[in-house]
Each structure stands twice: as C-alpha cells, then as structure tokens.
Amino acid sequence: MILKKTSLSNPIDEKIAWARHYYKEFGDNLLKEKRLVDLLAHLKTAVVASRKEMAMTGIVEVCRRCEQEEGGSCCGAGLENRYDGWLLLINLLLGVKLPKTKQQTGSCFLLGKNGCLLMARHVICINYLCKKITDLIDPRIIMELREKESEEVNTLFILHENIKPVLRKWTST
Ligand code: SF4
Numbered sequence: 001m002i003l004k005k006t007s008l009s010n011p012i013d014e015k016i017a018w019a020r021h022y023y024k025e026f027g028d029n030l031l032k033e034k035r036l037v038d039l040l041a042h043l044k045t046a047v048v049a050s051r052k053e054m055a056m057t058g059i060v061e062v063c064r065r066c067e068q069e070e071g072g073s074c075c076g077a078g079l080e081n082r083y084d085g086w087l088l089l090i091n092l093l094l095g096v097k098l099p100k101t102k103q104q105t106g107s108c109f110l111l112g113k114n115g116c117l118l119m120a121r122h123v124i125c126i127n128y129l130c131k132k133i134t135d136l137i138d139p140r141i142i143m144e145l146r147e148k149e150s151e152e153v154n155t156l157f158i159l160h161e162n163i164k165p166v167l168r169k170w171t172s173t
C-alpha cells in the first residue's frame with residue numbers, strides 16, 4: 001500500500017478523511033511503537049500543564065466571557081486550513097473525535113460548542129493571545145505560560161517528525 005499524499009492546501013474534509021483512513025489502517029500498530037507512545041504521553045502531560053497554567057493566569061475566564069457574553073472569538077473560519085493530515089492523525093491517536101461537519105457558522109471547522117475539539121493544536125492556536133489579554137495580564141505571568149507552551153510545541157514537533165518515517169516505512173511496499 002503506497003502512502004497517499006496529503007497536502008496542507010487540501011480542503012479540511014479531505015485531510016480529515018486522510019487522517020481517519022490511516023488511523024483505521026495503522027492506528028493500532030502506531031500505538032504499539034514505544035517511541036510514539038512515549039511522545040504521545042509526554043504531549044498529553046504538556047497539554048494538561050499548559051492549559052492548567054492558562055486557567056491559573058485568568059486567560060480562560062477572559063476568553064470564556066469574550067466568547068459567551070461579548071460575542072468575540074479568535075477561532076475564525078479558515079483557521080482549520082493551517083492543519084495538515086499528520087496533525088489530525090496525531091489527534092486521532094490521542095483519542096480525539098474529529099468533526100464530520102462544521103458546528104458553528106463563521107467559525108473554525110474544529111471549534112465545538114465548548115471550545116476547540118483538538119488536543120494537539122497548531123502552534124498558532126497554542127500561542128495566540130489577543131491585545132485584550134496582553135493588556136490585562138502581567139507580562140511576567142505570560143512569560144511563565146510561554147514556557148509551558150514551548151514544551152507542548154516542541155513535543156508536538158518531535159512527534160510530527162517521528163510519526164512520518166514510521167508510516168512511510170509501513171506503506172513503502
Ligand atoms: S484570545 Fe482574545 S479574542 Fe480570542 S477568545 Fe480570548 S479574549 Fe477573545
């Protein structure tokens with residue numbers, strides 16, 4: 001079986017279909033690869049740590065008010081196009097259920113009723129803080145959050161680069 005190409009410029013539904021296909025075919029075996037299992041576990045821990053830090057800074061509450069009471073949100077339509085098939089596959093390996101249809105008109109395809117549906121997010125989604133936040137939160141607190149987020153971003157990058165050769169090897173015959 002030759003690995004089908006997945007390009008960043010493909011529509012999100014095609015990239016999700018690509019990720020679902022390879023998860024179905026190889027998910028169980030990918031989850032037996034020790035290096036990948038360790039990286040997935042490390043990523044989960046890093047995501048939990050940075051989200052906890054984000055809640056402690058008060059950013060989560062500011063964003064909740066912004067989204068639910070002030071009609072704002074930074075998860076706009078088109079941001080899903082930043083995601084490639086590999087990052088979506090990593091989310092499936094983390095147990096995330098990817099959506100079949102867009103849940104909110106005018107918003108990112110990957111936004112659910114209670115926020116982002118993903119566990120492994122693009123660096124743009126991890127790092128983005130609007131002016132409302134940067135004006136409100138002490139820069140030293142934001143620096144501490146950035147440290148936690150860098151662990152998440154670095155682990156995700158390594159995982160991304162480690163999963164590709166494994167799947168390419170299994171699909172090269
Ligand atoms: S980052 Fe800014 S725009 Fe986005 S939800 Fe939070 S407060 Fe609103």
Ligand code: SF4
Nearest residue numbers: 075079108111116125
């Ligand atoms: S955080 Fe999630 S919902 Fe928001 S733009 Fe990023 S992928 Fe989309």
